[in-house]
Amino acid sequence: MRRITLWFLSTSTALVLLFSYHTSTAGAGGSAAPVVAVSGASSGTDNGAGSGTDSDSGSRTSGSDSSSASSQTYDGDAVQTRWGPVQVQITVEGGQIRVADVLQVPMANHHDQQINSRAVPILNAEAVDAQSADIDMVSGATDTSEGYLSSLQSAIDKAGL
Amino acid sequence: MTTADLTPAGPMDAPAHPRPAAYPLAPAGTVPSWWRDASATALWAVLLWVTALWVQGGGLAELGSLAGLLTSTGRLTGLVASALLLVQVLLMARVPWLEQAWGQDGLARLHRTVGFTSFNLMWAHIVLIALGYAAASPQGLWGTIVDLVLEYPGMLLAVAGTAALCLVVVTSVKRARARLRYESWHLIHLYGYLGAGLALPHQLWTGQEFLTSTLATVFWWGLYAVAAGAVLGWRVGLPLWRSLRSPLVVSGVRPEGPGATTVTVSGPGVARMRVQAGQFFVWRFLDGPGWTRGHPYSVSAAPDGRSLRLTAAHRGDGSARLAALRPGTRVLVEGPYGRLHPGVRSRRKVLLLGAGIGIVPLRALLEALPQQPGDVTIVQRAGSREQLHLAEETSALAAARGARHVVVEGHRLVTRRSWLPAQAAHLMDEQALRELVPDVADHDVFLCGAPDWMDAARDAALACGVPAERIHLERFAY
Numbered sequence: 001m002r003r004i005t006l007w008f009l010s011t012s013t014a015l016v017l018l019f020s021y022h023t024s025t026a027g028a029g030g031s032a033a034p035v036v037a038v039s040g041a042s043s044g045t046d047n048g049a050g051s052g053t054d055s056d057s058g059s060r061t062s063g064s065d066s067s068s069a070s071s072q073t074y075d076g077d078a079v080q081t082r083w084g085p086v087q088v089q090i091t092v093e094g095g096q097i098r099v100a101d102v103l104q105v106p107m108a109n110h111h112d113q114q115i116n117s118r119a120v121p122i123l124n125a126e127a128v129d130a131q132s133a134d135i136d137m138v139s140g141a142t143d144t145s146e147g148y149l150s151s152l153q154s155a156i157d158k159a160g161l
Numbered sequence: 162m163t164t165a166d167l168t169p170a171g172p173m174d175a176p177a178h179p180r181p182a183a184y185p186l187a188p189a190g191t192v193p194s195w196w197r198d199a200s201a202t203a204l205w206a207v208l209l210w211v212t213a214l215w216v217q218g219g220g221l222a223e224l225g226s227l228a229g230l231l232t233s234t235g236r237l238t239g240l241v242a243s244a245l246l247l248v249q250v251l252l253m254a255r256v257p258w259l260e261q262a263w264g265q266d267g268l269a270r271l272h273r274t275v276g277f278t279s280f281n282l283m284w285a286h287i288v289l290i291a292l293g294y295a296a297a298s299p300q301g302l303w304g305t306i307v308d309l310v311l312e313y314p315g316m317l318l319a320v321a322g323t324a325a326l327c328l329v330v331v332t333s334v335k336r337a338r339a340r341l342r343y344e345s346w347h348l349i350h351l352y353g354y355l356g357a358g359l360a361l362p363h364q365l366w367t368g369q370e371f372l373t374s375t376l377a378t379v380f381w382w383g384l385y386a387v388a389a390g391a392v393l394g395w396r397v398g399l400p401l402w403r404s405l406r407s408p409l410v411v412s413g414v415r416p417e418g419p420g421a422t423t424v425t426v427s428g429p430g431v432a433r434m435r436v437q438a439g440q441f442f443v444w445r446f447l448d449g450p451g452w453t454r455g456h457p458y459s460v461s462a463a464p465d466g467r468s469l470r471l472t473a474a475h476r477g478d479g480s481a482r483l484a485a486l487r488p489g490t491r492v493l494v495e496g497p498y499g500r501l502h503p504g505v506r507s508r509r510k511v512l513l514l515g516a517g518i519g520i521v522p523l524r525a526l527l528e529a530l531p532q533q534p535g536d537v538t539i540v541q542r543a544g545s546r547e548q549l550h551l552a553e554e555t556s557a558l559a560a561a562r563g564a565r566h567v568v569v570e571g572h573r574l575v576t577r578r579s580w581l582p583a584q585a586a587h588l589m590d591e592q593a594l595r596e597l598v599p600d601v602a603d604h605d606v607f608l609c610g611a612p613d614w615m616d617a618a619r620d621a622a623l624a625c626g627v628p629a630e631r632i633h634l635e636r637f638a639y
Contacts, residue, residue: 007348011355014321018359023311024318027366082219082373109372110313114298140228140297 070094076155078104079147083112086147090127090155097161100127100152105144115141123148132156191504196262204248207384211240214377218370228296235289236369238282243364245279246326246357247388254391255399255495264500265457266636273333280330287323315362322359325352343454354392361385400495407433409492411446412468414484419547420475421518422483423461426492427468437503438463438529439522439607441635442496444471448486454479455495457637459522459609461551463529472551474518501607501635503530508605508631512598514618516542516580516610517550522635523609524555527564534563538598542569542580542610567597573614580618590621602626608634 018024071093078087084106091099102120106112119141126135133153137145215237223229252259252272259268295305310316331337332349341349364381365371371378407430417423436442443455456479461472475481501522511530513523520541527539539559543549549568559566571582579590594601606622608615615634622632 004348011352018318018321021317023314023316024362027314109367111294111367111369114308118299139226142223142226142229 071098072159074155074159075103076151076153076158079150079154081106081143081147083143084108086144086151088127088148088151088155090152090159092159092161095161097128097131097156097159100124102148116144119144120148123152127152131161192261192500196258200259200262207244207248208241210380211244212237214370214374215240218373228293230293231289231296232293235286235293238289239286239364239368240370242279242282242286243360244384245275245282246360247384249275249279250354250357250388251391253396254388255395255498256391257395260498261500264635265498276330276333280326283323283326313363314366315364316367318359319363322356325356325359329353329356357388400493403430403433404493406430409469409494411486411488411490411492413488414486416484417472417550421472421550422475422480422486423470423472424483424486425468425470426494428492431464431469432466434464434469434497436460436464436469436497438525439501439503440497440499441522441637442469442471442494442498445493446482446486447491447493448482451479455493456480457498459499459501459525460497461521461525463525472518472521474548474550476518499635501526501609501633505633506530506605508603509533509536510600510604511537512601512604512606513537513539514542514580514606514608514610514622515540516614516618517544517548519609519611519615520550520555521609523607524551524558526607527555527558527562532562532564535565537562537564538567538604539564540567540569540597542582542614544572544582545570578613578617580614580621590617591624594618594621594625604631606632608632612636 071091073089073091076088076090078085085104086106087102087104089101089103090097101124105116105120107116119138122138123135123145127133129135133149133156135149135152137149215233218236220233220237223233249272252268252275263271291302291306291309294309295302298305298308300308310320329350329352332341332346338346365378371381407428409426409428409430411424412427413423413425415423438460441457441459443457445452445455456473458471458473458480460469462470473480473483475484499522503526509532511526511532513526515521515523523539527537530537537559539555541549541552541555549570552568556566558564569582571584573579574581574583574586576586579585581588581590581593585593588596598604601622602625604627606627608618608622610618615636619632619634623629
């Protein structure tokens with residue numbers, strides 16, 4: 001067999017195998033399953049200034065009771081970050097924040113999933129510890145942290161704490 | 162200095178000099194000076210756009226933290242490296258305006274510089290991104306790298322693309338290139354296209370500037386499309402179409418002295434070619450195995466619309482095969498290329514200075530340049546009698562047109578870089594030039610010969626006061 005035939009077959013083999021791999025045709029969706037619930041809204045917006053800005057879309061005031069009669073959930077404003085909206089929900093019982101979690105966080109691509117699946121549990125825990133929005137940002141997740149803080153503050157304001 | 166002045170007794174005696182016969186092709190195509198500016202501006206605009214894209218994506222804002230700094234500069238280097246890669250493809254696409262503005266040799270040297278720059282930036286991109294992602298994640302460097310390669314969209318393709326580009330660059334380093342057969346080297350070099358193509362998915366699917374902006378994505382696709390279109394159109398399609406539509410065949414072969422051969426090529430395709438005296442083609446003679454390698458040879462006579470004539474010295478690498486060509490052999494040509502033609506002339510007086518086989522395009526220019534008696538001087542430098550190619554033709558042409566033909570024969574001076582022979586060691590380069598042509602500063606100077614000799618001749622011309630833009634040369638080895 002001539003050498004050029006060998007080259008051609010080797011290159012074709014490499015290309016076929018490469019394109020059979022799942023990340024080679026998946027598009028921007030990524031593959032890892034998000035750890036936190038609810039995938040974020042579209043991240044196809046044009047870049048703005050970078051930091052989160054408050055927006056009033058989609059904020060619901062609390063009203064839904066959870067298990068215990070005295071606990072109430074409050075949803076903060078959905079704060080727009082560069083990669084998508086962040087919206088925090090707190091569960092308040094007896095004047096204390098018992099649980100903090102996110103309703104929306106950017107999860108549309110693998111990089112966001114990686115970063116936020118690590119950052120969100122840390123922020124949630126810190127919010128409960130600090131009982132306020134005066135918490136540290138998570139390094140490497142600056143945009144998410146900023147959005148989280150704003151949304152958390154608005155939730156706290158709504159709860160009247 | 163020993164010169165053999167081969168012009169007959171004075172131009173005063175000669176009768177009215179006939180102007181060169183007008184050939185039925187397009188008139189001398191002047192190269193507008195703004196083409197160079199336009200192409201340089203286009204390059205600058207592309208690089209500016211990708212940088213602006215980075216800034217707009219928050220690139221500057223992220224420089225505050227370590228992870229942000231690494232990732233952000235990593236993205237910038239990636240953008241610039243990729244833009245330069247597309248520029249690389251465009252440089253070699255044989256785009257007519259680029260070729261006429263810069264010359265094939267100029268483009269090839271730029272291709273080398275841009276290529277190595279793009280490669281280095283690509284590696285900077287890889288290292289910075291890996292470190293930046295690792296700094297922002299708990300996985301550590303190795304875990305990040307594995308995650309990047311296996312899980313991020315398009316990244317495995319990008320790794321393969323990097324491997325292809327490494328192969329291309331490693332084989333293009335001068336030492337490696339010298340050890341490879343030309344065909345092998347060229348084939349490996351084509352993997353550059355593969356590398357550029359395999360990098361595209363990860364840019365669009367993982368590159369943050371593109372994930373967040375449809376406009377940017379559209380522009381990026383546009384750039385890729387322009388590069389691909391240029392290659393498919395001008396590099397592949399046009400020569401193929403021309404060769405198939407109007408086949409050319411060898412119609413005559415004759416030896417031109419001991420070390421050179423003249424080949425005449427004719428066919429219906431010749432009339433359609435807009436070739437000018439002094440230009441060259443890349444020739445492929447279908448005379449057996451090895452025909453795929455093309456050689457650049459200049460046209461040695463002014464084009465007359467009926468046939469093309471080339472003269473080449475036997476320098477190994479296929480030129481010796483020319484002597485054994487049989488009439489009737491099919492010929493494939495790419496071109497015409499070259500900036501050594503009447504269209505770049507800007508002065509009435511012209512100096513044609515050639516060494517060895519470099520006299521070939523200059524002899525064609527002598528025939529085709531519109532001139533009055535005394536306007537043109539052709540100086541032929543040769544190491545020995547055997548290298549005085551086309552000397553009789555040249556002196557006959559010079560006599561007919563009232564041009565001056567001067568022969569400077571002798572082995573080259575080795576004690577310093579010079580265009581002069583050893584016998585003229587007592588003269589400085591520019592002294593000798595001024596003696597030969599006292600008003601050389603008013604001339605357009607056309608140079609052709611070995612690269613080192615041309616550099617020396619060019620320096621001599623500059624020292625005599627010829628402005629750089631009036632010195633025209635073409636390199637065939639780079």
